[in-house]
Amino acid sequence: MTAMSAHAQGKAEGSTPTITRITWLASDHAPQMKGSDVSGVTxxxxxxxxxxxxxxxxxxxFANAKRSWQMIENGEDVCRANMVRTPDREKFAYFINTQLTPPPGLIVRRDTLKRLPRNxxxxxxxxxxxxxxxxxxxLIDGRSYGPALDEMLAARPVDSTVSLFSPKDFGARVLQMLSLGRADYSVEMDMALIMAGNPPDLVSVPIQGAGDLVMAGIACPRTAWGLAAIRGIDKAYGRPEGAANLREGLMRWLTPETKAHxxxxxxAFYRERAKPSRIDP
Incomplete structure (x- = not known):
């Protein structure tokens, strides 16, 4: 029985699925790091x-961003952590908020900085x-960079020199392309630079009009299974120790300046995260 047919049967019978296993889709794999950091946020x-x-x-x-979203959109019994939350995605997925992250910046080689149009x-x-x-x-195909950046990128000229890629990792291969001179810039979070080992030739530059914090969270499909899964996950995180765990997990990827700013x-975010979320069917 497929995930979608199982969902249809569950709705017809009015039953709530019992969650015994969750398959997590991830692309935040960092083999160059050690210990628990190898599997990143997930x-x-x-x-x-x-x-x-x-x-x-x-x-x-492990699945790239585009494939992960296709599986969730198709109603398969999978979840993904660290996914940017947008109104369009909420049509197909249940979310709980887990991270309020600094916005992505433009990643370039240091020797390219002087060629950038800047205010x-x-x-x-x-x-x-x-x-x-x-x-x-x-850029990474199928990925959301937050509402402001998504709008800017969607409005790019049809003949722009932007190429889309679908790497299985958390963008490390795209960053390698920059280092090797195969591309000149990308859009990425500081965390990706840290997971890539902080390449000394790359630097992050803020983007005009995209300075707001980005809400990210855990997403499961908008099915009976997905609702049961997201409620169980929220129950585990909707308490002080859950919020503390999430905060500790994010802070390790941020610079002292970003933390202070x-x-x-x-x-405010983690005070709210320490309580159960409202999840409407």
Whole structure:
């Protein structure tokens, strides 16, 4: 029986599925790191849930962002951590908020900095950059970079020199392309640079008009199975120790300057995260 037919039967019978296993889709694999960091955010989530939700088996399967979303959209019995939450995605998935993250920046080689169109504050003017045919962009297909950046990227010229890729990792291969000179810029979070070992030749530059924090969370399909799964996950995280675990997991990927700049926003978010979420069917 397929995931979708099982869902249809569950709705017809009015039953609530029993969650015994969750398959987690992940692309935040960092083989160059050690210990628990190898599996990135997803590994930390499953380690916590194994302790807080006994009786449920957690399995990590690596899939790129585009494939992961297709599986969730198709109603398969899978979940994904660290997924940007948008209104369009909420049509097909149940979410709980787990991270309020600093926005992605433009990643470039240091020797390319002087070629970027920037305002007086040093922020990149992305629309001008996307229209510049002398610089090549590399983005991850099927990924959301947050509402503001998604809108800017969708409005790029049809003849822009931006190429889309579907790597299985958390963007490390795209960053390698930049280092090797096969592309000139990408859009990525600081965490990706850290997971890639902080390449000394790459630097992150803020983007004009995209400075808001980005809400990310855990997503499961909008099915009976997905609702049961997301409620069980939220029960594990909707308590003070759950919020503390999530906060610790994020802070390790941020610079001291970023932590200080957003301190008040982080405090407010994790106070709310320490309580159960409202999840409507």
């Amino acid at each position: 590994g930390r989530v499953t380690a916590y849930l194994e302790k807080q939700w006994p009786g449920v088996r957690h399995e990590i399967v 007086a504050a040093g922020e990149v003017q992305l629309s001008r950059l996307l229209a510049d045919h002398t610089l090549r962009g590399a 957003y301190a008040a926003r982080f405090d």
